Amino acid sequence: MMSLSAFRKxxxxxxxxxxxxxxxxxxxxxxxxxxxxxxxxxxxxxxFYLSQKDDYTSLDALSRFDLPIVGGLVILLFAxxxxxxYLRTGIPFILHRLKVANGIIPFRNTINQFFGSxxxxxxxxxxxxxxxxxxxxxxxxxxxxxKLKLPFSAIRTLCACxxxxxxxxxxxTPIAAVxxxxxxxxREYKVHIFIPVMIxxxxxxxxxxxxxxxAHEFEYFSKISLTFHHYPxxxxxxxxxxxxxxxxxRYLVLxxxxxxxxxxxxxxxxxxxxxxxxxxFVPYAMGTDLSAITFALENNLKVQLLIGLLFAKIxxxxxxxxxxIPGGIIGPIIGIGAIAGTCVSVLVTGDLPNQHLAGDFxxxxxxxxxxxxxxxxxxxxxxxxxxxxxxxxxxPAMIVIATACVFSGQFFNNRSIFVMQLEQQGLKYRExxxxxxLQRIGVLGVLxxxxxxxxxxxxxxxxxxxRNVELLNHILIETxxxxxxxxxxxATSHNNFSWLKLEHNSTDCSVTIVPKPLxxxxxxxxxxxxxxxxxxxxxxxxxxxxxxxxxxLGIITFEQIRHYLLEGKTx
Numbered sequence: 001m002m003s004l005s006a007f008r009k010x011x012x013x014x015x016x017x018x019x020x021x022x023x024x025x026x027x028x029x030x031x032x033x034x035x036x037x038x039x040x041x042x043x044x045x046x047x048f049y050l051s052q053k054d055d056y057t058s059l060d061a062l063s064r065f066d067l068p069i070v071g072g073l074v075i076l077l078f079a080x081x082x083x084x085x086y087l088r089t090g091i092p093f094i095l096h097r098l099k100v101a102n103g104i105i106p107f108r109n110t111i112n113q114f115f116g117s118x119x120x121x122x123x124x125x126x127x128x129x130x131x132x133x134x135x136x137x138x139x140x141x142x143x144x145x146x147k148l149k150l151p152f153s154a155i156r157t158l159c160a161c162x163x164x165x166x167x168x169x170x171x172x173t174p175i176a177a178v179x180x181x182x183x184x185x186x187r188e189y190k191v192h193i194f195i196p197v198m199i200x201x202x203x204x205x206x207x208x209x210x211x212x213x214x215a216h217e218f219e220y221f222s223k224i225s226l227t228f229h230h231y232p233x234x235x236x237x238x239x240x241x242x243x244x245x246x247x248x249x250r251y252l253v254l255x256x257x258x259x260x261x262x263x264x265x266x267x268x269x270x271x272x273x274x275x276x277x278x279x280x281f282v283p284y285a286m287g288t289d290l291s292a293i294t295f296a297l298e299n300n301l302k303v304q305l306l307i308g309l310l311f312a313k314i315x316x317x318x319x320x321x322x323x324x325i326p327g328g329i330i331g332p333i334i335g336i337g338a339i340a341g342t343c344v345s346v347l348v349t350g351d352l353p354n355q356h357l358a359g360d361f362x363x364x365x366x367x368x369x370x371x372x373x374x375x376x377x378x379x380x381x382x383x384x385x386x387x388x389x390x391x392x393x394x395x396p397a398m399i400v401i402a403t404a405c406v407f408s409g410q411f412f413n414n415r416s417i418f419v420m421q422l423e424q425q426g427l428k429y430r431e432x433x434x435x436x437x438l439q440r441i442g443v444l445g446v447l448x449x450x451x452x453x454x455x456x457x458x459x460x461x462x463x464x465x466x467r468n469v470e471l472l473n474h475i476l477i478e479t480x481x482x483x484x485x486x487x488x489x490x491a492t493s494h495n496n497f498s499w500l501k502l503e504h505n506s507t508d509c510s511v512t513i514v515p516k517p518l519x520x521x522x523x524x525x526x527x528x529x530x531x532x533x534x535x536x537x538x539x540x541x542x543x544x545x546x547x548x549x550x551x552x553l554g555i556i557t558f559e560q561i562r563h564y565l566l567e568g569k570t571x
Contacts, residue, residue, distance in 0.1 A: 004148075008523070010483050011154040012442025014193045020154060021199055027158050028143030028165035028200030032207040034140055035133045035169040037213075042129075045122040054287040056279060064283055065276040072272030073118045074264055075326065082108050084264055087181025088325050089113040090131040092418050094163070095185065098426040102152035102439075103159030105139040113139075116326035123276055124286035126316040127171050127327020129215075134328070136183075137166025141200075149546075151442025153526050157193050159199035160186055168204030170171065172214070173386040177201040180379040182427060184418065190440070193505045223362045226396045234396055235360060237344045238403025244340055245404065246370035246412035247433050248314060248333075253420045255322025260425070264324060273322035278312050285312040288331035288544070293338045297359055303346045305375050310339045329417065333373050334366045343367020347425035359398075363388055375416035377401045390420075431528075434565065438527035441564075446552030447544050453497075495550045499541050499557070516540040520549050527561055534558045 011020055043053050049067075051058040059067065075301050079087055088096075089109055097105055117132040141162025147153035160181050167177035178201045182189050226234070279286045284295040293311055296306060317332040345361035363384055371380035382398055408414035422429045430437065498515040517543045519533040529544045541557035 002068050004112045008148075008150055008442075009444045012151040012445030014153070014440040016195050017251025018195050019242040020157065020192075022198045023150075023154075023158060023202055024141075024161040024196035027144050028137075029146070029207065031140040031162040031200070032139035032169035032204035035113075035204070035323050036208060036211055038118060038132060038136060039129065039170070041118045042121045045118065056286040056291065056292045059283070061280050064107065064279040064286065068123050068125060068272040068275040068279065068286075069269070070438045071119050071125065071164040072325075074119045075542050077117050078269050079264055080110055080126050082112055087112060087264065087324065088117070090328060091134050092161075092186075092421040092425070092565065094134055095418060095429045096422060097138075098156060098159065099428045099431060103138060103142045103156045105135070105142055105159075107139075110135065110139040117328075119192070120320075120325050120327045123272075124279055124318045125271070125325050125327060126285065126287065126313060127320055128288050128333075129328060130167055130330040132326070133166035133170040134163045135166075137162035137164070137169075137204075141165070151444055151526065152443045152524050153440055154262050155524075156197055156262075156439070159413065160193060162253055163198050164197045164201035165204030168201040168207040170318075171383070171387065172205050172208050172212075173383055174198075174201040174205040176203065176379055176383040176386050177512050179382050180376065182525045183376045183379050184416070186210065186373060200425075209492055213271070216306025224363065224390060224396070225357065226360050230360075231346070231396070231399055232358075234364060234399045235403050236348065236484070237341060237364055237426075238400045239407050240344055241340060241365060241374075241400065241404040242372050242407035242412070242414070243336065243367035244314075244336070244407045245369055246414040248318065248336070248373060249414055249417045252318040252322050252417065252423050254423065255318055257504050267323040268325065271320050271325050275316055275318045278316050282309060282312040283307060287545050288335065290335075292335045293362065296342045297362060298337045300504055302304075303343060306339065306343045306346060309345060310336065313339060313410075318444050330370065330374070333370050337369030338362040339365070339366040340369060352431065363393055364400045366395055367393070368404035369395040371401040372404040372414065373417050374418075375405065375409070375414075377405050403429050415418075423535075434531065435528045437565070438494055438531050438561070441527045441544075443521060443525050443527060443530055443544050443556055444523055444553075446560065448560075449554040449558050451552065451554060454551065467478055497552060499543075499555060500570045501540075518555060519542040520545060522546075523553060527556070530556050531561050534561070 010017055012022060016317065027289055036241055046053050049063075050056065056064055056067075085108070085187040087109075089112060093109070094103075094105070097103055097154055111548050113132050113135045117127070117129075120127050138159045139162070141158040142155050150158070163185055164174075164177045164181045167180055168174045172175070178194070178198050181197050181201075182194065186193065194566065207552045233403060275286070284292050292309065296309060313336050317329070318335065321327070321329055339362075341361040341364050342358050344365070345358045349357055349361075366387075367380050367384040370383060371377040373379065381394065384393055384414045402522065418430065497518045497520075499518050501514050501516050503512050503514050517540060519540070521529055521533065521544055523544050523546045533542055534540055539558055543555045546553060
């Protein structure tokens, strides 16, 4: 039976292991169940005043105006209960926590995310479910890893697994969930991460299929009828989507910039007023995406009404998200892209919205706008394939995605909206390449455990004889500090440890023992923290402890880290 210590050491190394896959399955199950509870909570609340979910046309105009305002007041109540200190939520916040806290998510932020987003989505705000799903999934899985005191490298992987399970449970799109995690969240492809993430996404999809059924919300799209002759129009659609994506990202970030200094109360109420006012006149713009897409496709609307719906949806989304309403961005982006695609279809081909070609362009609009806004082309492609359940969309979608991404990036310098949000809010999200590489290895996986500890007051002849010891790198000197009479009785006295290093003098062939002070590091840390602790002197080492800093588990020298950076190995 593997001990907990050996279990942690196994997970500290960047290798595929059944232990990590098992934890991914457990974390994915808990994350998916929480996302299912989140979804059911929204539907239960909506059932009290809507004839069917997300159909706000069943309300009278005055109720549509009042509903977001009531929802905004409830969101502010939850914010007040937590002292307005834990309001950062969603995908940008998770990216930031992966950088600064190895994916460990504060509990109160998660509470605000769950209840605030339930209220926001039930109140008709134009926000999505996937942002809360990412946050809730990451919080669940990282909580499990942190309670087990796993290495931070493993907790980061579990956090990614929870995100994949949450997205898969939200949209029933396991492949797109895996690619989204790799392309947007982690921005790297590693097999030892890919397999656990895939397992978690699979479990998330299975759970949501069991509870809500295997069908996707967008499977009502008929088989596409786009041919080679439509490709020039698809390129035009890509250009339009690239411009829209640039405008959407830019103005959302501007709203965040100029509203950040305003107190949360007027911001939330302003967002509620704008949503209520637009909902009064354009009820189909309220909610996430499904009602707007259905309305745009199933009614023979004039192009003026379609364009009005498009801009109402854009304005409702950027004000809600920019002013601090908790929720995701992907759902509204999908809706905006579908409406934009329908508009282009009507303008260019003259096809009515309830005909097949308009539906085909709506799918292409979803793919192109999602890719250009998030700067995630592969995730957008697979999302549309899975949501529509059609492989035939691949080639035309790739044309639209490539055009939209290149045009918005090349001519407008457009980037991922998540990156732009993080930069505007001053939140860290990038690691230097060296640190990113070292974060994959936990210190428990590479520490030197065969050590011998001597007291500082041991006889001089013992220290002299150590010159002849071959394994001198494993010998430490422990110095016990004197107790201060003014020290707080509850304070803990930490002993100091020095590593005895042999230094050879090539001139006279002499050998001297040089004590190198060791920096204490907790056992959950990675080689990145060890590197940062030794970066300035570029010598010496760190000693690893579990809970008591006076109990040494082993040491890691700077030479080990340097060898890994040069050779890719720690020994």
